[in-house]
Amino acid sequence: MSAAERHIAHLDMDAFYASVELLRYPQLAGQPVVIGGGRRHQPEPQPDGSLRFATLESYVGRGVITTATYAARAFGLHSGMGLMKAAKLAPQTVLLPTDFDEYRRFSRRFKAAVAELAPVIEDRGIDEIYIDLSQIEGVAADHGAAIAAAIKARVKAATGLSCSIGVTPNKLLSKLASELDKPDGLTILREADVESRIWPLPARRINGIGPKAAARLEAECGIRTIGELAAAAPHELIERFGRSYGAWLHAAAHGRDERAVVTEQETTSISRETTFERDLHARRDRALLTPVFTRLCEQLAADLQRHQLEARTIGIKLRYDDFRTLTRVQTLPVATAQPAAIRRAAGECLKRAPLEQRLRLLGVRASSLQPAGTPPPPQPPQTADLFA
Template structure:
């Protein structure tokens, strides 16, 4: 009786994905610090045909960095950093707006290229996947190199890939030799390559847990591996302590989840400046309609309909409210989503300026594509308070997000 093949799990992570897609469009920016973020940062064409790119030092407004090239990261600019702080660190960096439609396009291309090798893929987001290579006859280094070549041929982009005995090690390993890395890890490599790393490199050990471990004198994965189980249990509880002890030894038995049903789909936008429900009605209405359309497009593209439509509003004082409405029948239609979202917005107070607006559809179920209908009718911001407070705004309970 033959023994099952040892597990070979690969984690593939696209290199600086959003920024790399932009460099395909603007190859003249290769080798320069480039930051993706902001809204009004599109390059302008000069009379002589050349492009004039915005600089980070000229950025005005709030917002966060979506991503950055490795040259910008060398200057200290990373994703989720505030744009104003990034401008202080790299004032001469090129600034480009995010183009999520383009990123989703290239995401589909690289995933299709990998799927030609095996269907055993777990989707982890727009720029990363796990791949089960256990049943493939090829040597790990060979199949990983072929996958990398296929991704580059399909997209023009580089990726980093690690093949390891489990998802935990593969995820850590794909970061070790970036960019364009190919890493092979075995259990014998754990003391040399994993134990010197900070504990925060382990997916699942967040900032708070890292801080608590640091207070115990535990800074690296190796130090965690040498920490007595009773010490971990006294500070983290039995379940999490047991998990910490396992991951420090590189143990991870989680299977690949090659198919899972999404629970919801949502879109939201943070405005460059706080918008007034009445004075900025056209801008809010346009953003509201665009969010409904984008959620509908996501549902139709992935073949789902939803039973519940919800909205999320964040005021200028950072207070956040959500409202939901369950429909009599599921939908993926932009007009239906907009109408339901409108009813949700009518149930929240609109006396303060808004900094964020979001639309969500949940209670999803697979369905055949639904023909879209044109958006029409009034939007909730058309009769914002100030003129008619009796329109039902401000009624209903509150729920924080």
């Protein structure tokens, strides 16, 4: 099927964790709120029946923001930011604890609602999916606008939450498009729209261009936007960034992406990773890396449980400040989907990795997957690990 015939959607729930919490606490609607606190930050019932909410003003600790409402984002708060730093920017922002059980419940709801209308789905995590709309009757007439609107309405009815959808000929463009009109957006783009809608965006908006690559593009090539990247000579990008990544940069800037939507039946591994806003040192920035590393392991465990899978092999992925990528894996005696067991195995992998350079990306991966149902793994003796 040619790109012109494909209609791929990317659906992204709007400020998902925060939006779920606002359903529980509607009195916070329109206020700056961040999610990322611990149990001690539960709202406290007052004698008059109201609730007293914790704020960032009194926060002390090493936690990071999991997500922020759009009102909080207006103050510069965003996911991955340390809560202490956020407190300096917006001390009156409400702080709520994370509740992953509730988020997973809403995740299952919205995905089931989408599957009723469009069953070819690639699960990309708790709050986003790709959907292949190409075979749905009538989709070519309006490039997917009607079915995308119907999906948005079905998700709203099933969860009470809004989502944003981008529909384009491929996954790369659809992920970009779903961000253009947030929140509650519906964006249809075709190849002819790339120059006007995509090229003016910062190059870093392309999924796969992190802060370090964006900085190198600007410093070494004077490239700031996707359009400027598209205009760059392919041989220059290959010379500076290597054959594989340089060729990919050129193709991505032109909106080219041949990847298919992969359904969960084809899953052979599951991973979670994050690219840092600034390079972090594994030892000197341990206070920042520790909660990020733990959260990635927890999210990976949640993904496995949602797929009803367990993993025999756990691995880590490190990308250093010079773009070198290193992986380490550990095979477990018994398959698991438990966050503590994944965290321990990933910690063991870290002990076998050089950690003297700064890191720009950290990831965890589960492979050697099998259906859930094996006994839980034995608990090994507690050992200290680098991010403990």
